[in-house]
Amino acid sequence: MTAAEQSATVDAIVIGAGFAGIYATLRLTAMGLTVRSFDAADDIGGVWTWNRYPGARTDSLHETYCFTFDRDFYNEWAYTDIHPDQSEVLRYLHHVAERFDLRKLYTLSTRVESATFNEATDRWDVRTDSGEQVSAPYLVTGLGLVSAPIIPDVPGLESFGGELYMTANWPHDEVSLAGKRVAVIGTGSSGVQVISTIVGSVADLTVFQRTANWVARTGNRPVSDEERQGIRQHPEQVWDRVRQHPAGWPWEPVKRMALDTPAEERERLFEEAWEEGGFALLYKTYADLSTDKAANDILCDFFARKIASLVDDPVLAKKLTPNHPYGAKRPPAAEGYYEAFNRSDVHLVNLTETPIVSFTDKGIRTSAGEHEFDVIILATGFDAITGAFTRIDIRGLAGERLNDHWAEAPRTYLGLMITGFPNLFMVAGPQSPFANLPPGAQGQADWIANAIAHMRSDGIVRMQPSMDAEIEWTAHLDEIAEGLMTRYGEAAGSWFTGANVPGKPRAYNVYFGGHNVHADRCDAEQAADYPNFKMSQPVSADV
Numbered sequence: 001m002t003a004a005e006q007s008a009t010v011d012a013i014v015i016g017a018g019f020a021g022i023y024a025t026l027r028l029t030a031m032g033l034t035v036r037s038f039d040a041a042d043d044i045g046g047v048w049t050w051n052r053y054p055g056a057r058t059d060s061l062h063e064t065y066c067f068t069f070d071r072d073f074y075n076e077w078a079y080t081d082i083h084p085d086q087s088e089v090l091r092y093l094h095h096v097a098e099r100f101d102l103r104k105l106y107t108l109s110t111r112v113e114s115a116t117f118n119e120a121t122d123r124w125d126v127r128t129d130s131g132e133q134v135s136a137p138y139l140v141t142g143l144g145l146v147s148a149p150i151i152p153d154v155p156g157l158e159s160f161g162g163e164l165y166m167t168a169n170w171p172h173d174e175v176s177l178a179g180k181r182v183a184v185i186g187t188g189s190s191g192v193q194v195i196s197t198i199v200g201s202v203a204d205l206t207v208f209q210r211t212a213n214w215v216a217r218t219g220n221r222p223v224s225d226e227e228r229q230g231i232r233q234h235p236e237q238v239w240d241r242v243r244q245h246p247a248g249w250p251w252e253p254v255k256r257m258a259l260d261t262p263a264e265e266r267e268r269l270f271e272e273a274w275e276e277g278g279f280a281l282l283y284k285t286y287a288d289l290s291t292d293k294a295a296n297d298i299l300c301d302f303f304a305r306k307i308a309s310l311v312d313d314p315v316l317a318k319k320l321t322p323n324h325p326y327g328a329k330r331p332p333a334a335e336g337y338y339e340a341f342n343r344s345d346v347h348l349v350n351l352t353e354t355p356i357v358s359f360t361d362k363g364i365r366t367s368a369g370e371h372e373f374d375v376i377i378l379a380t381g382f383d384a385i386t387g388a389f390t391r392i393d394i395r396g397l398a399g400e401r402l403n404d405h406w407a408e409a410p411r412t413y414l415g416l417m418i419t420g421f422p423n424l425f426m427v428a429g430p431q432s433p434f435a436n437l438p439p440g441a442q443g444q445a446d447w448i449a450n451a452i453a454h455m456r457s458d459g460i461v462r463m464q465p466s467m468d469a470e471i472e473w474t475a476h477l478d479e480i481a482e483g484l485m486t487r488y489g490e491a492a493g494s495w496f497t498g499a500n501v502p503g504k505p506r507a508y509n510v511y512f513g514g515h516n517v518h519a520d521r522c523d524a525e526q527a528a529d530y531p532n533f534k535m536s537q538p539v540s541a542d543v
């Protein structure tokens with residue numbers, strides 16, 4: 001048992017061992033706080049410990065998919081590819097944990113089941129699934145956006161006699177798919193990565209598609225030595241660009257408008273961005289693609305023609321072409337995805353025509369008949385953003401359950417704190433920006449650490465946002481999302497809005513106003529001594 005495991009009372013409890021939780025642990029420890037950190041996984045790494053499926057890699061850029069708090073530490077690390085794969089990101093996170101001696105603070109393979117704010121002590125009482133109870137004045141969550149997987153509610157799953165895998169909980173041991181008849185259900189970011197990676201190595205691949213997706217190329221390639229040296233000489237330039245970009249990308253935000261550009265010029269720029277891959281289509285072409293449906297239609301027309309040119313069978317190409325705006329759902333990327341469907345050993349089952357009826361002992365039955373498989377892979381997504389919170393019994397002032405507070409929609413201030421849940425701080429929580437995760441998580445955890453330092457220096461025992469601030473932030477977030485293509489997310493079944501989970505309240509779960517705008521607001525809040533927060537001294541009764 002480590003020293004951390006023995007201590008039931010600490011200064012801060014952190015939940016999560018991904019980018020968010022690791023950095024919060026590091027930052028709070030560096031301030032001299034005693035910290036206990038928990039994660040349900042058996043190792044450090046968050047989403048990267050669970051999602052080990054073939055082809056898993058980030059579509060963020062290598063120089064931004066890491067922490068930037070220390071120039072030398074930043075310059076030490078070198079990812080191989082511009083979009084690092086799962087194994088390298090996991091190695092990086094292990095490297096951080098080891099270098100800053102964080103492992104000893106973590107209790108792994110342990111799920112936090114409940115967290116209750118104790119009004120008598122002004123501490124969070126946390127209970128884990130191992131029965132351990134720990135208490136601390138500050139509770140910091142880094143629960144991850146996509147950490148609560150959903151299993152399709154289809155009869156007979158347990159009766160399938162072959163191998164069944166979930167991308168979101170992929171085995172640690174080698175999985176051999178070679179020579180097998182494989183089904184992949186789901187064509188989100190995970191599904192398209194698996195499909196384009198295993199194609200050709202399996203005997204037969206059947207893709208069950210409910211909603212077609214706009215799958216950009218990745219444009220992945222190794223990082224050249226020259227690029228790496230350039231970044232290492234002036235890393236601050238990268239960090240500044242990331243800080244100023246709405247999505248936390250190291251690119252200049254574009255200002256030109258598709259609707260003001262001649263068709264040939266647009267086509268040329270779209271082609272260039274298509275070749276570059278990833279988010280270039282969205283972030284490097286035109287500013288009005290996300291705001292103006294007419295501009296977005298032009299991009300979708302370009303994309304639909306691309307699909308038609310890549311898929312030999314026009315009927316199949318049509319089935320693979322989405323009918324939602326680009327960006328209504330989180331756009332995935334994969335290399336050779338559409339081309340895979342030209343192979344005779346790859347089949348598409350369009351679930352809008354022939355829905356799944358049940359799983360059987362041999363495979364999957366749709367309304368058109370039974371398909372037999374050796375392996376079924378579920379790439380069916382997550383109860384994203386809020387799911388990891390609502391699966392924990394969290395209770396704030398007067399015993400209010402977080403699930404009740406969020407019964408209709410998540411409500412927070414800046415995605416950082418919740419009214420009625422004092423001293424509960426969230427890194428990359430609901431209503432925080434949809435953006436490149438590590439820079440946002442680092443900035444938010446810094447903000448939280450500073451807020452805790454402020455509380456400690458001023459003898460504040462409770463900090464929570466005012467109800468007005470929470471209402472204002474939620475209204476602002478909705479207004480922004482309604483002005484973007486995200487307003488079509490519900491119809492497209494996007495997890496941005498909870499529309500991918502039957503019965504989940506429909507709401508915009510993430511902030512689309514920009515990582516930069518959010519960071520500015522957080523900075524301003526801090527600089528002005530937290531005007532939208534209620535701070536209480538001991539023996540207060542501000543319920």
Ligand code: N01
Binds near residue numbers: 167
């Ligand atoms: O999940 P998803 P994901 N029957 O929700 C389908 C991040 N990520 O794991 O669209 C049949 O996107 C569902 O169909 P529909 C990234 O933020 C990043 O792929 O609801 N199908 C959909 O096709 C991403 O957005 C990276 O109609 C069913 C799919 O399953 C997020 O994680 C890589 C079904 C789920 O897609 C989630 O991605 C991977 C059912 N009952 C993930 N239920 C990168 O950085 C669901 N589906 C590259």
